[in-house]
Amino acid sequence: MLELDYTNVLESAVHANGIPKIAFEKAAESSKHIVDDIHRAHASGKLGFGDLPTDRNALKAVIDFARSHSFPNVLLLGIGGSALGPAALDAALNHPNSGRRLIVLDNIDPDFLRDSLESISAQDTVVNVIAKSGVTAETMATFAVVRRWMIDAIGETKTRERFVVTTDPVKGDLLAIAQHETYPAFVIPPNVGGRFSVLTPVGILPAALLGFDVEGLMNGARSAADRARKPFFENPALVAAFIQFVLERERGKRILALFAYSQSLWKFAFWFKQLWAESLGKKMDRRGREVYYGQTPTAALGVTDQHSQLQLFIEGPNDKSFLFWDVKEFRNSLPIDHPFTTFDSMGYLEHKTMADLFRAEKQATEIALTEAGRPNATITVDRINAEALGELIMFSQYFTAYAGEFYDIDAFDQPGVEYGKKLTFAMMGRPGFAEYSRKIDEIRHRGRAIIR
């Protein structure tokens, strides 16, 4: 089961950069309303993410669909919350020789799209178009390109049989287009936001198509959701949220460094980055005050980034909080077997395993950060499997939601990106955005400072 070790955020470990034990006791009392508020939002139907693991119908539907749509390539068209979750599951649960491959088209760089499509065979591919809003510009454009590519390769009739969409049950155009083209469609419950949607068909349909254990995923998620309703000291998501809130507000840890000590969790860190950044990066709090909140998440990979970011983490400004994501058991231990025992740099590795070295480096990094007064906590799962991913996902969603409650902000909207979308529409000549075109023209006529 998922563990939270917060020894190294305590004052006893990192002194003035840490949190006194007594503050936790107080938080156990004062945070009760936070748990109640979130669960009231669940009960009223306003907030859906916590109830997803109990939705047996959605689970059965994707499993049935996957059984009848078995292809080597799952081509996913989606961006942000419609891509990061499935990509995280794939990175953690797929293996190179599984015979299934996820290709995620989450960018509209034309060279990336062209190269990606050239590297796969349409014949071997099922396409999942995912857009919560049903209108996302990037996804709709990519859909047009991929549909054309597939029709050119296998014809219009067969193409119709290869597309499946995941979208809102009412909003947007994607559902209507699916109906027009006779594509099957899965729905995202309206009370589940994009970045909280990985346990809807957004994530579980690709997972099922890739042959992952979606039942295990949901079981793990349900266990984490249950723990998220428990009292403070049995509730890792709540304690973790309290820790980050205090470290950011009162100890100046403006950056949350996500340190994944497992290659399998590298993309999970990117999924988490969106969850944290979009949920907590807010100009206004719920009382309408300008607060400009938001701890900046940054992703690091253990042990790899010990040779890239660690120098800054240890010696740079003490403005970071560290969150390790650790795994108890690997599938392999991998003996380090060699004849170069007389060399200093190799002798000590004899009769050891890669797992030994990896563990030692994680512990060494943790100690070095702690000794340098850098607060750090560790989330540990037993092993990388579907159940653990379910736990990690649901834990992270409650962790983020509770942090939003501590900040007293709306963790479920993203008002800051609307302006850029409107500017894009204006530049693309979409009707109804003329007022933004004037702004763009004005800026284009300003002088620029360029060194060329």
Place this chain on the structure above:
Amino acid sequence: MLELDYTNVLESAVHANGIPKIAFEKAAESSKHIVDDIHRAHASGKLGFGDLPTDRNALKAVIDFARSHSFPNVLLLGIGGSALGPAALDAALNHPNSGRRLIVLDNIDPDFLRDSLESISAQDTVVNVIAKSGVTAETMATFAVVRRWMIDAIGETKTRERFVVTTDPVKGDLLAIAQHETYPAFVIPPNVGGRFSVLTPVGILPAALLGFDVEGLMNGARSAADRARKPFFENPALVAAFIQFVLERERGKRILALFAYSQSLWKFAFWFKQLWAESLGKKMDRRGREVYYGQTPTAALGVTDQHSQLQLFIEGPNDKSFLFWDVKEFRNSLPIDHPFTTFDSMGYLEHKTMADLFRAEKQATEIALTEAGRPNATITVDRINAEALGELIMFSQYFTAYAGEFYDIDAFDQPGVEYGKKLTFAMMGRPGFAEYSRKIDEIRHRGRAIIR
């Protein structure tokens, strides 16, 4: 040629978060010694990175070697400065159907190593072991595992013909092991540090083995090195360094958000992250004062991260400086061709291209950040090719070196990671590290705060 557009870091664009024009005029005078200092270090032989593009011998040697070692897979064993540069070149310059593939083993997670090796055929593989120090624990351990894997697959004699090492000409064990095993060896000049070494055989040997235009790479790098010696207003690296220094020190932009608007430059951003973080993240300045300097780099990908990080960038704390990495021309434009013209969300895309949409979104993001008072600059290259990568690399290295001069720190060491390495050796039982074992024992016996 590489351009730096710094319009949006000026006061005229972002007001109090920007830099007045007069400050640039003053910096043009006051920064002269900085350029002189770096070039004196080049001339004296202390600092080597700027002279690498003129080393015709190194270039010829790798080209000759690559000609006689043509294999579909280039398996690279290295970490940090021995992996990030080659990976960046591969991500930018390789294509899925080139027939050549780079596999980088830059982590010791045993599952990652096992899965990576299971996904390739030893028969089709040449192995490049890269370690500047010649003793790097992760790389030596990985070498042992990969050597064993290859011997098991193709036998000891053939294995000897498939390994090539890149290391220091004197230090460490890797050169001696190479001589013992009769592997060919390439050297990294001692006056070039790991994170500045991509234009040594560290980067150009894998590049040549992958069939990239290494001559073009060096030509681009030479052009950027020449510009880095010019007066302030013709020297993009110097101006860029001045900008980040002022934004970080005087405007509180503690985070440098690298926003790569090209999928091809995504791994380049990770290479840059190491360069910036390890070079500038320093506890002590040159006068021996405790300064804890270092702007934290974070990587974002356009347009993908508009749907992940942009909400925080626009509405969160104004503690970031943004650096866009842009490309003028794509290889493809990719028409958005579809019959769904009656739908609002698709009609406006007709007769447009993916390149149009991508460009519009980059400009929209730039405007939205600027209007929100967030200083941002753009580095642009004409197109993604070897020459442009050479320019970007050399520009970035001078950019970082000049920033180090503004901060008056040593940008070329990394003292902060030594303690963790010693702790690792102690845990692995390497002789000579007993004093660190005591520390570890003490910590292991402390009580821990865990929620499980």
